Amino acid sequence: MRPIDYSVHLVLSVILIVGVYQFYFWCQRNHVVAPRELKLQIDDQIPYWPAWVWVYSFIYYPLILYLNFIVESPRHFTYIAMSYVLLLCLQMGFFLLFPVTTPERWRAYNLRRTLSERFLALVQRFDARSNSFPSMHMSVAMLTALHLQPELGTPAFAFPALIALSCVFTKQHYLADLPAGAALGWVVFRLFVLTY
Numbered sequence: 001m002r003p004i005d006y007s008v009h010l011v012l013s014v015i016l017i018v019g020v021y022q023f024y025f026w027c028q029r030n031h032v033v034a035p036r037e038l039k040l041q042i043d044d045q046i047p048y049w050p051a052w053v054w055v056y057s058f059i060y061y062p063l064i065l066y067l068n069f070i071v072e073s074p075r076h077f078t079y080i081a082m083s084y085v086l087l088l089c090l091q092m093g094f095f096l097l098f099p100v101t102t103p104e105r106w107r108a109y110n111l112r113r114t115l116s117e118r119f120l121a122l123v124q125r126f127d128a129r130s131n132s133f134p135s136m137h138m139s140v141a142m143l144t145a146l147h148l149q150p151e152l153g154t155p156a157f158a159f160p161a162l163i164a165l166s167c168v169f170t171k172q173h174y175l176a177d178l179p180a181g182a183a184l185g186w187v188v189f190r191l192f193v194l195t196y
Helices: 003-029 041-045 050-058 060-069 074-097 104-108 115-126 136-152 154-169 177-195
Strands: none
Touching: 003 060, 003 074, 050 060, 050 115, 050 154, 060 136, 074 136, 074 177, 136 154, 136 177, 154 177
């Protein structure tokens, strides 16, 4: 592909990411039923470790954008992009019809004492306690890892593993949100493979 192709794909990817989040935020305000909690006993035993917010926020987007540099053709890019659009549609179905919220007291752990906690507070200002199940961070990380695997091999799965840890250590998600998110990302990838 030509350098201009990579540039166009990169711009389109940024537009897609910014646009997708508008739907994510819309779901936070438009639940069909009241949100519920899915807390297990183990969730309270997982420590609050706010420094993981840097993993939660900063390895996420660069790795998604890295896909732009491994696509084989404009057709490949289009199908990858559509896999993320399909994932968003499935996530929205869960967020609207089966909304799950994390406990209010988990947000109270954040006393804004450190730079990590202040940044986590900023993330939480935009990211409401709802839209917890399945974890969209996890589903996107798994889908991304599966797209990256042909290029990076098994190390691509370090991405969803790190994201999973960041989700629970920042108290942004229940443990149950993670396998559900990973499974959703895997299902969407299988559909991508069947159609591409």
